[in-house]
Amino acid sequence: MNPEERHIFSVLVENRFGVLARVAGLFSGRGFNIDSLNVAETHDKSISHITLVTHGDAQIIDQIYQHLNRLIDVIEVTDLSTAGTHVERELVLIKVATDDPQKRTEILQVSEVFRGRVIDMKPASLVLEITGDEGKLKAAIDIFNTYGILELARTGKIAMLRGSDF
Amino acid sequence: MELKGAEILVDGLKREGVEYIFGVNGGAAMPIFDALYGETEIKLIPMRHEQGASHAADGYARATGKVGVALATSGPGATNLVTGIATAYMDSIPMVAITGQVFTHYIGSDAFQECDVIGVTRPICKHSYLIKSSDEIADVVAEAFHIAKTGKPGPVIIDIAKDAQNNEAVFEYPETVDIRSYKPQVHGDRDQIAKAAALIKEAKRPMLYAGGGVVLANASEELRQLTLNTQIPITVTLMGLGAFPETHPLAMEMPGMHGSCCANYAFTDSDLIIAVGARFDDRVTGDLSKFAPNAKKIHIDIDASCIGKNVPVDVPIVGDAKSVLTELNKQVSTADIDPWRDQIQEWKQKYPFEYEQKSDIVMPQYVIEKIYEHYSDAIVVADVGQHQMWAAQYFKFTEPRQWLNSGGLGTMGFSLPAAIGAQLGCPDKTVVNINGDGSYIMTIQELVPAITMKLPLKVFIINNMYLGMVRQWQELFHGKRYSAVDYHDNPDFALLAQAFGATGLRVEHPEDVEPALQKAKGITDGPVVIDFIVDEEENVFPMVPAGKGLGDVIRGLS
Numbered sequence: 001m002n003p004e005e006r007h008i009f010s011v012l013v014e015n016r017f018g019v020l021a022r023v024a025g026l027f028s029g030r031g032f033n034i035d036s037l038n039v040a041e042t043h044d045k046s047i048s049h050i051t052l053v054t055h056g057d058a059q060i061i062d063q064i065y066q067h068l069n070r071l072i073d074v075i076e077v078t079d080l081s082t083a084g085t086h087v088e089r090e091l092v093l094i095k096v097a098t099d100d101p102q103k104r105t106e107i108l109q110v111s112e113v114f115r116g117r118v119i120d121m122k123p124a125s126l127v128l129e130i131t132g133d134e135g136k137l138k139a140a141i142d143i144f145n146t147y148g149i150l151e152l153a154r155t156g157k158i159a160m161l162r163g164s165d166f
Numbered sequence: 167m168e169l170k171g172a173e174i175l176v177d178g179l180k181r182e183g184v185e186y187i188f189g190v191n192g193g194a195a196m197p198i199f200d201a202l203y204g205e206t207e208i209k210l211i212p213m214r215h216e217q218g219a220s221h222a223a224d225g226y227a228r229a230t231g232k233v234g235v236a237l238a239t240s241g242p243g244a245t246n247l248v249t250g251i252a253t254a255y256m257d258s259i260p261m262v263a264i265t266g267q268v269f270t271h272y273i274g275s276d277a278f279q280e281c282d283v284i285g286v287t288r289p290i291c292k293h294s295y296l297i298k299s300s301d302e303i304a305d306v307v308a309e310a311f312h313i314a315k316t317g318k319p320g321p322v323i324i325d326i327a328k329d330a331q332n333n334e335a336v337f338e339y340p341e342t343v344d345i346r347s348y349k350p351q352v353h354g355d356r357d358q359i360a361k362a363a364a365l366i367k368e369a370k371r372p373m374l375y376a377g378g379g380v381v382l383a384n385a386s387e388e389l390r391q392l393t394l395n396t397q398i399p400i401t402v403t404l405m406g407l408g409a410f411p412e413t414h415p416l417a418m419e420m421p422g423m424h425g426s427c428c429a430n431y432a433f434t435d436s437d438l439i440i441a442v443g444a445r446f447d448d449r450v451t452g453d454l455s456k457f458a459p460n461a462k463k464i465h466i467d468i469d470a471s472c473i474g475k476n477v478p479v480d481v482p483i484v485g486d487a488k489s490v491l492t493e494l495n496k497q498v499s500t501a502d503i504d505p506w507r508d509q510i511q512e513w514k515q516k517y518p519f520e521y522e523q524k525s526d527i528v529m530p531q532y533v534i535e536k537i538y539e540h541y542s543d544a545i546v547v548a549d550v551g552q553h554q555m556w557a558a559q560y561f562k563f564t565e566p567r568q569w570l571n572s573g574g575l576g577t578m579g580f581s582l583p584a585a586i587g588a589q590l591g592c593p594d595k596t597v598v599n600i601n602g603d604g605s606y607i608m609t610i611q612e613l614v615p616a617i618t619m620k621l622p623l624k625v626f627i628i629n630n631m632y633l634g635m636v637r638q639w640q641e642l643f644h645g646k647r648y649s650a651v652d653y654h655d656n657p658d659f660a661l662l663a664q665a666f667g668a669t670g671l672r673v674e675h676p677e678d679v680e681p682a683l684q685k686a687k688g689i690t691d692g693p694v695v696i697d698f699i700v701d702e703e704e705n706v707f708p709m710v711p712a713g714k715g716l717g718d719v720i721r722g723l724s
Contacts, residue, residue, distance in 0.1 A: 014347060029289045066471030072293040072313060075347040
């Protein structure tokens with residue numbers, strides 16, 4: 001068995017109904033896994049950008065790349081893990097229990113460390129927004145877990161290649 | 167000028183040069199059938215089951231190289247097309263399947279005869295469109311045909327809501343199609359082709375391995391040139407039979423599970439495999455860990471995802487077989503491999519396809535040999551099972567598109583409707599349908615349109631009263647526990663043919679085989695069905711048991 005690697009694919013697709021189903025179907029039909037998936041319209045309304053994180057050995061990653069390319073509605077596929085250096089971000093919303101004022105102060109201090117923003121505050125809870133790479137989000141989630149996470153939602157990774165130097 | 171959506175569709179099909187549409191009418195497709203009523207440029211062929219319509223469109227496409235068109239209504243009409251669509255998809259056959267869909271305002275409401283056909287067919291088509299508005303139809307038809315026939319061909323589905331068929335729109339047919347996300351690569355990389363030529367020069371035991379892609383790319387001529395230029399022995403897969411004449415001394419016949427020992431031994435001993443339009447299918451390679459252990463591999467294929475999928479490849483070349491072979495032909499010369507050629511000839515002579523002839527019972531292989539003697543120029547449409555393998559083994563194919571069969575999906579019931587499509591597409595050819603008793607009855611209803619159209623099909627049933635291939639596996643691997651394969655309750659197919667209105671003959675003795683085939687030749691005003699009652703428990707050999715290496719072939723006769 002060859003070693004498994006995580007890969008981030010950046011996929012530009014036609015912004016039409018059914019395209020996501022074709023991409024997802026490609027994975028489900030072959031037993032490949034999607035670790036995270038993010039889809040949204042780009043500045044060009046006719047194009048959507050999919051950031052897809054998956055894993056597999058070199059042969060499976062190659063198959064994923066080829067099959068994505070084979071879909072008629074796929075305009076461009078880039079394997080960001082091999083195509084050069086890239087930047088990536090993920091956003092997480094965390095609702096944390098703040099049942100006593102002392103705890104709330106502490107949570108706000110911790111949030112500062114992660115450059116989090118408070119986007120909702122209620123007597124017994126608050127919602128934080130934190131962005132960053134996977135490692136940072138994991139660290140944040142681990143810490144806030146000790147205070148009691150009531151609810152959590154994350155976007156999945158979005159990523160792109162760095163700009164060229166010239 | 168404004169036209170109804172259904173009329174726009176029909177006009178678009180005319181622009182695409184469609185001659186025949188194979189269909190079954192139904193509620194949600196009625197406007198389309200109405201637009202085809204009295205149409206002379208496109209002939210509507212009413213089939214008796216939608217599966218028959220999709221196989222007929224497929225057979226037409228395989229025989230002619232043009233895009234086949236099937237038409238059905240929503241819901242059950244569409245789901246009945248599915249087997250034919252999947253069959254075409256597995257063998258990369260250019261096809262456009264058109265389905266009616268319920269009114270747009272009913273979509274998603276579980277309306278009568280509603281089915282999400284786009285969802286159902288997503289993994290078995292090259293692309294699909296749901297049309298909800300008449301003004302989309304012209305562009306979609308042009309795109310669908312472009313996608314179906316270019317690159318790696320395949321079926322495309324157009325699902326049209328009934329109101330889009332009825333509503334009017336301006337008919338403007340696009341002169342050209344440009345899809346920014348779809349640009350199939352035609353020409354192979356020059357450096358890679360040069361690398362391939364260099365490997366061919368060095369090889370001591372090279373072999374060509376050609377598949378259905380050569381037929382699809384109309385590259386048989388280029389393949390012949392490559393073989394003759396290099397004098398390298400060649401094996402052609404089940405899907406490619408006829409791409410290189412099997413009668414040529416360099417031909418090793420087909421490889422794989424029921425292929426020739428020569429081709430299989432050659433794979434095992436070869437030091438260079440030049441694969442063209444073939445995909446190292448499991449039925450060809452057997453156990454991959456034992457497959458061609460000493461060979462470097464050059465793989466020419468239009469579909470990048472096919473390369474390296476099953477077998478690691480040393481020189482991948484993505485491109486159209488015709489273009490790549492044309493380039494490669496400029497860079498190769500006769501290979502200096504006499505000892506290897508001698509070895510191949512020795513295997514060929516030592517291990518031909520063979521069977522034991524019997525005097526009192528008709529041997530299935532004997533029937534095929536006689537069919538070959540009488541119909542060597544015919545288009546042969548086979549079904550799936552033992553008879554298919556015997557036909558592949560004992561009929562010597564010399565031309566591309568002479569042999570049609572469902573190789574990838576292995577769809578029983580494929581052949582009779584496919585033969586109808588082939589005969590309509592090639593009216594000057596004799597079309598022979600070699601069928602099994604199990605597969606014949608799966609789409610027997612399509613005898614009706616064949617009779618109505620007076621198609622001179624030769625339907626030859628190799629009848630062993632069993633689901634023979636499964637019975638063979640049960641005999642060899644399941645201790646002769648013949649579960650659900652006993653077809654001794656078959657009807658009398660000769661009488662049944664007569665009841666349909668065709669000529670029906672029954673042959674039970676070896677001496678009657680030839681006279682019956684002779685008689686069939688003289689019947690040209692409609693189909694003739696000959697029910698050949700053959701040895702019930704004859705097996706297909708050679709055989710590489712599933713999961714074994716090609717070297718573990720069971721040769722059959724000792």
